[in-house]
Amino acid sequence: MILIVDDIPANLVALRKVLELHGLAVESAESGEEALLKTLKYDYSLIILDVQMPGMDGFEVAESLAGSSRTRDIPILFLSAVSKEKRFISRGYESGGVDYITKPVDPDLLILKVKTFLKLFNQQQELKDIRDKLSTEIEIRKKAQEELAYQIEEFRSVISSLPEVAFALTEDGSIELVNDYWYEYSKSASEFPEIHPDDSSIFDSWKERIHHGEVFEAEIRMRNLRTGKFTFFIMKVVPVKNNNTISRWVGTFTNIQRQKLANELLEVEVGKRTRELIDKNEELEFRNHELQQFAWVVSHDLKEPVRKIEIFTKMIQEQYLPDDSKAQHYSERTLSAAQRMSKLISDLLEYSRLSADALHQKVDLDEVVSEVLDDLDFQINEKQATIHLSPLPKVDGISSQLRQVFQNLVSNALKFSRKGVDPVITISAERILNKDFDSPASETGDYCKITFSDNGIGFNEKYLDRIFIIFQSLNDKKSFDGTGIGLAIAKKIIEKHSGLITARSTEGEGSTFIIILPIHSSNISQLYEHEI
Numbered sequence: 001m002i003l004i005v006d007d008i009p010a011n012l013v014a015l016r017k018v019l020e021l022h023g024l025a026v027e028s029a030e031s032g033e034e035a036l037l038k039t040l041k042y043d044y045s046l047i048i049l050d051v052q053m054p055g056m057d058g059f060e061v062a063e064s065l066a067g068s069s070r071t072r073d074i075p076i077l078f079l080s081a082v083s084k085e086k087r088f089i090s091r092g093y094e095s096g097g098v099d100y101i102t103k104p105v106d107p108d109l110l111i112l113k114v115k116t117f118l119k120l121f122n123q124q125q126e127l128k129d130i131r132d133k134l135s136t137e138i139e140i141r142k143k144a145q146e147e148l149a150y151q152i153e154e155f156r157s158v159i160s161s162l163p164e165v166a167f168a169l170t171e172d173g174s175i176e177l178v179n180d181y182w183y184e185y186s187k188s189a190s191e192f193p194e195i196h197p198d199d200s201s202i203f204d205s206w207k208e209r210i211h212h213g214e215v216f217e218a219e220i221r222m223r224n225l226r227t228g229k230f231t232f233f234i235m236k237v238v239p240v241k242n243n244n245t246i247s248r249w250v251g252t253f254t255n256i257q258r259q260k261l262a263n264e265l266l267e268v269e270v271g272k273r274t275r276e277l278i279d280k281n282e283e284l285e286f287r288n289h290e291l292q293q294f295a296w297v298v299s300h301d302l303k304e305p306v307r308k309i310e311i312f313t314k315m316i317q318e319q320y321l322p323d324d325s326k327a328q329h330y331s332e333r334t335l336s337a338a339q340r341m342s343k344l345i346s347d348l349l350e351y352s353r354l355s356a357d358a359l360h361q362k363v364d365l366d367e368v369v370s371e372v373l374d375d376l377d378f379q380i381n382e383k384q385a386t387i388h389l390s391p392l393p394k395v396d397g398i399s400s401q402l403r404q405v406f407q408n409l410v411s412n413a414l415k416f417s418r419k420g421v422d423p424v425i426t427i428s429a430e431r432i433l434n435k436d437f438d439s440p441a442s443e444t445g446d447y448c449k450i451t452f453s454d455n456g457i458g459f460n461e462k463y464l465d466r467i468f469i470i471f472q473s474l475n476d477k478k479s480f481d482g483t484g485i486g487l488a489i490a491k492k493i494i495e496k497h498s499g500l501i502t503a504r505s506t507e508g509e510g511s512t513f514i515i516i517l518p519i520h521s522s523n524i525s526q527l528y529e530h531e532i
Contacts, residue, residue: 032056165253196221365392385423396521413454
């Protein structure tokens, strides 16, 4: 936009018409003061300024404009009808004008000059913009260079501070930087250390990995310049990326010589201990076999005198003490003790048998429960017990041992019933996902959970750990006969089947025993191989 400044309105109108006819935007001011105010609000590309004006003349206005950083670059074209002398023209240029035209004004000459000065002003503004952009770009590049220099220095510090052989590579794999440890294995910062001949092919493969932008890691041996010996290292080379582009590579050689020696010693020691363990296992197996034979012999030898005690006590009781109540009492106690001794010997023998290995086969637990209930039919009828059954799965196991577990649990439920309350025993099962008491149910699970619930006397759960320990009993032996081995036998059998057993109970309300068994045993394949 062009600003015309003249104190004569007719001149303003004439100049505006000339300029607007050529498509130029124009504003006007009738005094120097008004012109200065307008330059504070608007930007102008050219000011056509009359010299003779009341108040501030054109020269004073030009000097004021030249003194401001906002307006000093605006070209000023002076117009004068009187001051044609050289000294006035000179003052016009000195005050900041770019040209001096006298009145009357030649319109064509005015238009040519105006367009020329507008073009020069626009070019000047473009140059200024370019200069500003270049200045900004230079400043950005300067900061980037400073940042890069800082990062490089920081990178050098990191490489130098690493407690292992470290190096940096350019994008194409050339060595760019090494730390002090490097010189323990290489004479030059531009050459890699000497690699053991057996590891040279592994070492050379890292270049191929770099070509594909992949991390490289391998175990190699390098020669120490001081000792001349090869040392084991883990070589690792990783890319450093900037905006998803690999700018360099960082590599390290981590000394693992001590670990290698320690592993070799450990392998020797493990081999030695393994051989010792095999020998001990063989010896233990032999001793265990001897112990089982001993248990059989001892149990037979112990049972015989106990049977004789029972027989002779009964004979004495029936033939010589029929009328002596006190003697009858003592003989009954003797018989009871002998019977407990016989049961204890039988239970101990059964417990010792569990150490023997046996092949697993498919066991129908429904059949096992049916056999157990048939065996306990007298006790069930005597106690007027009610048995609730749900279908049980088939599992891989040892039928006789699982039958013993079921028999012990059902017998306990009958034995530890509440006085005056008919026993109610519930046996149920479901397949579960994991070997865990809280595992969710699953029709395709690898385990089954079997529960035995009763409404008997129950027990305090703080004694849960004790009930599965041999010879441990929570109840008065006078009220409930038993050896304290039944649940220990059950626990050992379940563990031999790779299962779990636990119990939940509340005193006076009953107990629930929970068993988890795998559906398929790990050694079932041995049975099939044996049969084939």
